[in-house]
Amino acid sequence: MNRDWIATAQTLSQALPYLQRYADATVVIKLGGHAMGSDEAMEEFARDVALMRQVGVNPVVVHGGGPMINDMLKRLDIKSEFVNGKRVTDAATMEVVEMVLSGLVNARIVQAISEQGGRAVGLSGKDSKLIMCETEDPALGLVGKPVKVDPRVLRDFAEKGIIPVIAPLGMGTQGETFNINGDTAAGAIAAALQADRLLLLTDVAGVKNADGDVLTELTATQINDMISDGTIAGGMIPKVQTALDALSGGVRAAVILDGRAPNACLLELFTEHGAGSIIRRG
Ligand SMILES: Nc1ncnc2c1ncn2[C@@H]1O[C@H](COP(=O)(O)OP(=O)(O)O)[C@@H](O)[C@H]1O
Numbered sequence: 001m002n003r004d005w006i007a008t009a010q011t012l013s014q015a016l017p018y019l020q021r022y023a024d025a026t027v028v029i030k031l032g033g034h035a036m037g038s039d040e041a042m043e044e045f046a047r048d049v050a051l052m053r054q055v056g057v058n059p060v061v062v063h064g065g066g067p068m069i070n071d072m073l074k075r076l077d078i079k080s081e082f083v084n085g086k087r088v089t090d091a092a093t094m095e096v097v098e099m100v101l102s103g104l105v106n107a108r109i110v111q112a113i114s115e116q117g118g119r120a121v122g123l124s125g126k127d128s129k130l131i132m133c134e135t136e137d138p139a140l141g142l143v144g145k146p147v148k149v150d151p152r153v154l155r156d157f158a159e160k161g162i163i164p165v166i167a168p169l170g171m172g173t174q175g176e177t178f179n180i181n182g183d184t185a186a187g188a189i190a191a192a193l194q195a196d197r198l199l200l201l202t203d204v205a206g207v208k209n210a211d212g213d214v215l216t217e218l219t220a221t222q223i224n225d226m227i228s229d230g231t232i233a234g235g236m237i238p239k240v241q242t243a244l245d246a247l248s249g250g251v252r253a254a255v256i257l258d259g260r261a262p263n264a265c266l267l268e269l270f271t272e273h274g275a276g277s278i279i280r281r282g
């Protein structure tokens with residue numbers, strides 16, 4: 001018998017219990033701007049998401065796009081600054097953020113999933129009042145803090161086998177548009193859906209300790225200690241905080257993993273060792 005065939009059959013039989021475990025599970029995947037990388041990486045991500053749907057998982061994609069927003073702001077000669085990992089957003093910046101997230105990044109991901117045979121629909125947190133926001137901090141301008149997430153439209157999509165791809169924008173009570181950090185938006189959506197998994201795809205293999213080793217499993221206490229002693233810094237702070245908030249909001253587990261690694265999402269869900277750093281509820 002062909003050796004490749006045997007290897008494939010073994011891999012499939014090992015994956016079977018995991019495929020059963022995740023049948024009808026809701027998995028929210030945050031694809032960060034840094035994790036998007038090349039066209040090949042996007043194609044592979046899209047193939048994984050389409051395959052997840054084919055085996056009965058309900059994937060919900062929430063994306064970022066910070067580097068793409070930076071590029072466009074630069075081309076338009078609009079200065080931009082970040083405070084505590086959030087972009088200070090005035091009216092002119094907001095227009096560019098919406099244009100890039102909904103018009104470029106969202107459309108690119110939807111197209112990639114469609115090309116891999118998935119039925120994907122693009123929307124933003126403004127559609128169907130998915131994410132209602134209030135001002136997070138007046139010093140940040142139009143940065144939104146999600147206060148109410150109405151996931152009904154996402155449940156409707158799931159029932160029909162459609163994969164939603166969501167740009168992290170929100171709406172205020174006066175109809176204003178808010179810019180939401182992509183991790184924050186993904187965490188809020190995962191909590192509203194009581195998701196089985198929140199996968200935060202980034203550009204590192206996971207959360208690293210002071211020696212630079214990736215920790216495969218983390219507790220809330222470890223995370224708080226690592227923030228206090230500076231081991232967790234920069235953009236990783238809002239990411240782990242999002243994970244902890246999502247867990248207290250009812251998500252079963254959150255995982256921080258490298259979105260550029262081949263088959264990152266599939267390895268996390270369907271293998272015993274998983275991928276990245278997992279933080280479980282309780
Ligand atoms: N303890 C840590 N473990 C891993 N990465 C860390 C840690 N502390 C800080 N980081 C930094 O956090 C970055 C991920 O955050 P960020 O760049 O905001 O991601 P994204 O753009 O994918 O949302 C990593 O590239 C790394 O430089």
Ligand SMILES: CC(=O)N[C@@H](CCC(=O)OP(=O)(O)O)C(=O)O
Pocket residue numbers: 031032033034063064065066067069085086087097143144168179180181182183
């Ligand atoms: C408020 C805020 O900072 N919003 C982000 C939204 C995009 C994002 O989060 O992109 P990444 O996930 O690629 O970093 C921004 O304007 O850059």
